[in-house]
Each structure stands twice: as structure tokens, then as C-alpha cells.
Amino acid sequence: MNTTMPKRKLGNLEVSSIGLGCMGMTFTYAPFPEKKDMIVLVRNAVEQGITFFDTAEVYGPYNNEELVGEALAPFRNEVVIATKFGFNIVDGKTTGLNSRPENIKKVAEASLKRLNTDVIDLFYQHRVDPDVPIEDVAGAVKDLIAEGKVKHFGLSEAGANTIRKAHAVQPVAAVQSEYSIWTRKYENDVLPVLEELGIGLVSFSPLGRGFLTGKMDAHATFGEGDIRNILPRYTQAGREANQVLIDLLNTIAAKKNATPAQIALAWIMAKKPWIVPIPGTTKLHRLTENNGAAYLQLTTVDVGEIETAYAQIQIAGTRYNEEMEKATGL
Numbered sequence: 001m002n003t004t005m006p007k008r009k010l011g012n013l014e015v016s017s018i019g020l021g022c023m024g025m026t027f028t029y030a031p032f033p034e035k036k037d038m039i040v041l042v043r044n045a046v047e048q049g050i051t052f053f054d055t056a057e058v059y060g061p062y063n064n065e066e067l068v069g070e071a072l073a074p075f076r077n078e079v080v081i082a083t084k085f086g087f088n089i090v091d092g093k094t095t096g097l098n099s100r101p102e103n104i105k106k107v108a109e110a111s112l113k114r115l116n117t118d119v120i121d122l123f124y125q126h127r128v129d130p131d132v133p134i135e136d137v138a139g140a141v142k143d144l145i146a147e148g149k150v151k152h153f154g155l156s157e158a159g160a161n162t163i164r165k166a167h168a169v170q171p172v173a174a175v176q177s178e179y180s181i182w183t184r185k186y187e188n189d190v191l192p193v194l195e196e197l198g199i200g201l202v203s204f205s206p207l208g209r210g211f212l213t214g215k216m217d218a219h220a221t222f223g224e225g226d227i228r229n230i231l232p233r234y235t236q237a238g239r240e241a242n243q244v245l246i247d248l249l250n251t252i253a254a255k256k257n258a259t260p261a262q263i264a265l266a267w268i269m270a271k272k273p274w275i276v277p278i279p280g281t282t283k284l285h286r287l288t289e290n291n292g293a294a295y296l297q298l299t300t301v302d303v304g305e306i307e308t309a310y311a312q313i314q315i316a317g318t319r320y321n322e323e324m325e326k327a328t329g330l
Contacts, residue, residue, distance in 0.1 A: 005049030005294050008269075008276050010200025011173030013122060013152050015080050017269060017294045019052030020045045020287070021204055021280030022068050027059040029209075030225030033282045035067055041284055042071035046079065048291050054176075054202070054278045056084035056126060057111055058094055069115035076117060082176075082202075083111050084156065086126035099129035101140035108144050120144075124154035124176055134162050138169035145170065154202075160193045172199050179203040179275070181267050181310065182212060182233075182245060183319055195272070203268050206277035207261055207290075211239065214246045214260035230324075233317035241316035248309045258296055261286075265293035270303050 005016040025038040042053065055068045065083060072079050085107040088098040111120060123144065125137055144150040152173035155166060166172055175194060177186055179201060186201075194201055209228055210216050218240040228234040233242065249260035256263065261279075268277045279290045298306075318325075 002047055003049040005051075005291065007051075008200070009274060010122075010202065010276060011152065011171065011198060013080065013173045013200070015052035015276055016050045017276060018050065018265065018291055019054055019082075019202070019276055019278035020050050021054045021278040022064055023054070023056070023059045024280040025067060025282055026064045028227045029223075029282075031223050035063075038067055038282065039071040041282065041287060042068065043074075044284060045287055045291075046072070046075050048288065049294075050291065051078060052080045052082070052276065052278065054082045054204070055115075056124075057107055057114075058084070058087050058089065058126065061089050061092060061094070062114060065111055065114035069117065073116055080121040081115060081117065082122035082124060082154065082174075083115065083120055084124040084126035084154075085111075086124075086129060086156075097127055097129040097131070099125055099132045099137045101132075101136055101143075104137065104140040105144065108149055112149065119148060120150045122152045122154050122173060123150045124156045124174075125158070126156050128155070128158050128162055134158075134166045135169050138166040138172075142170040158190075160189045163190070163193055163197070163199065167197050167199065172197070174200040174202050174276075176202040176204055176278075178205045178319065179268065179277075180206045180208050180212060181249070181264055181306070182208040182242070182315060191272070194274070200274045200276060201272070203275055203277040206268050207264055207279050209234070211242065212246070212249065212260060212264040213286075214250060218243070230321055231317075231319065232321060233319060235317065238317035241314075244313050245310075245315070248306065248313070251309075252298075252302065252306060256296065256298075256302070258292070259289055261289055262293040262296055263298075265290060266296040266298045267303065267306060269293070270298040 008017045055064045086099045088095045141153040153170050154174040156176040222228045249263045252263045
């Protein structure tokens with residue numbers, strides 16, 4: 001029996017208050033689980049009330065969209081599928097950015113086939129391309145919307161000025177960026193623009209790639225091919241230094257009869273009613289745990305207590321290494 005999860009609005013797009021990030025099922029966090037098991041997990045997410053699923057052509061590449069399309073086929077009219085464009089992919093490898101209008105339209109056609117659908121609910125520019133004016137990008141997606149191939153336009157990791165320029169050409173429903181109690185760089189410049197323009201924020205890595213669950217101590221190891229092996233925050237020293245953040249989440253969790261992960265997600269949702277976190281997982285018990293945050297209310301007193309304690313914490317380590325920062329334009 002389907003559970004009804006509380007809903008939120010991204011622009012005019014209504015979605016479940018927590019979504020499911022599907023990237024890790026085929027990309028970034030090797031070794032990967034069996035496809036059949038992930039289809040079961042995605043369908044279980046639907047049963048638990050999730051209506052918002054996030055993928056991209058570059059995840060794999062390609063096989064993530066195929067997985068999501070197959071898993072959601074029986075529920076297609078009940079769910080919102082978000083995917084992304086904006087990279088060059090040659091022989092299965094990403095070779096830089098490409099948001100030229102002709103590439104956007106080519107990607108849309110290919111994604112529609114892989115997702116086994118006739119319309120993309122939310123189509124994001126995956127990363128801002130400095131070689132293509134954002135107005136041209138927005139215009140290309142506007143064309144796709146007019147053709148009925150896309151319903152809503154999104155941006156990922158875009159700055160305030162880019163968001164304004166894009167929104168003037170084609171209304172932006174959502175901006176997807178890394179946002180968590182651990183990563184708050186967009187609070188001062190981007191979030192006020194989103195609120196002003198009526199754009200939603202989709203928070204990826206809301207659990208800090210697993211760190212904010214409290215299950216990853218300084219001695220944790222990652223499999224070969226796991227991106228966390230090369231990220232500064234996830235060195236042993238970084239995890240030791242940032243353990244104070246887990247201590248804070250544990251303190252609040254004990255008062256709320258919740259888990260640190262649930263507090264981390266509830267904190268995001270308490271910040272603004274138009275923010276939707278999309279934690280990713282390959283484990284059914286984690287999916288159920290994460291979804292429990294949709295029913296957890298943090299009061300203004302709770303949030304104030306978290307903010308007061310957070311102000312005393314010095315976050316250690318950058319989220320990406322220098323090469324990755326350059327490559328992604330972040």
C-alpha cells in the first residue's frame with residue numbers, strides 16, 4: 001500500500017518532501033549493487049511515498065537513466081523524473097562541458113528513450129558552461145518545453161546572476177546544489193534569489209555523502225572507485241576534525257528520538273518550505289530511515305539550538321579537490 005508523504009513545491013512543480021538521488025546506484029560510489037536490487041529499491045521508494053527521482057545521462061554514463069526508466073515504468077504517471085544535460089560524453093567518458101543548444105536537444109531525445117517516457121518532468125543544466133550564454137541554454141529548454149518534451153527547467157550549482165539571466169528567458173523551477181549542515185556556501189547569495197523568484201532548491205548530498213549519518217568514523221574505508229577516496233573532507237584527519245558536527249546531530253537526535261541522518265534532513269527542510277533534499281542510498285533500511293525525516297518537525301527552538309552550536313564549529317576540509325573544482329566550474 002502506498003504511503004502519502006507530505007509534498008513541497010519547486011516553482012510550480014509539486015514533489016514529495018524528500019526525493020531519491022539515484023546516482024550512487026551506478027556511478028561514483030563503487031562497487032555497485034545489482035540492477036535488479038536497485039529496481040526493487042526504487043519501487044520501494046514509490047511505496048513509501050517518494051514521487052521525485054533524480055538521475056542524469058552522465059551517471060554511468062547512461063545506465064542510470066535506463067535503470068530509473070525501467071524501475072518507474074509502472075508508476076510513470078505518479079512520479080516526477082529529473083535528469084540533466086551539459087557534458088560531452090565520448091566513448092563512455094566525460095570530456096568536459098557542452099551546453100550548446102544542439103547538444104541539449106540531442107541529449108533530450110536520448111534521455112527520453114533511456115527513461116522510456118515521452119516527457120522529462122525536470123531538465124537541469126548539470127553544470128554552468130562558460131562557453132555558452134545561459135540565455136541560449138534557457139532558450140533551448142524553452143523550445144523543448146514548447147514541443148512538449150520537457151515540463152520544467154532547472155539549473156545545478158549555478159550562481160545568483162546566472163539564475164536571474166536564465167529565469168528571465170525561461171522560468172526556472174528548481175536549482176540543484178549541494179546543501180547540508182556541512183555545506184552552506186549558497187545561503188547568503190543564492191537562497192535569497194531563489195526565494196525572491198519563487199524557485200525551489202533541490203539539495204544533493206544532504207547527508208554529506210554518508211558522513212552525516214554518524215556511521216562513518218575516522219577509520220572507515222572506501223571501496224576502489226569510490227569518489228570519497230579523493231575528497232579532502234573524507235581523509236582520516238578530515239573525518240576526525242568534523243566529528244564535532246556528528247556530536248551535535250547526535251545530541252539533537254537523542255532529544256527527538258531520531259537518528260543523526262533524520263536530524264540532518266529535517267534541518268534542511270526546516271530552513272525553507274521550498275527546499276527538497278534528495279539523499280541517495282542503495283540500502284532499503286537507509287531509504288526507510290531517511291524517509292522518516294519527512295514526518296519529523298524541528299521547532300524554531302530546535303533550529304536555533306543547532307545554529308548556536310554550529311556557530312562554534314570550524315568545518316575542516318573542502319568538499320572537492322582543486323582539480324575537481326576547476327573541472328566542474330564550481
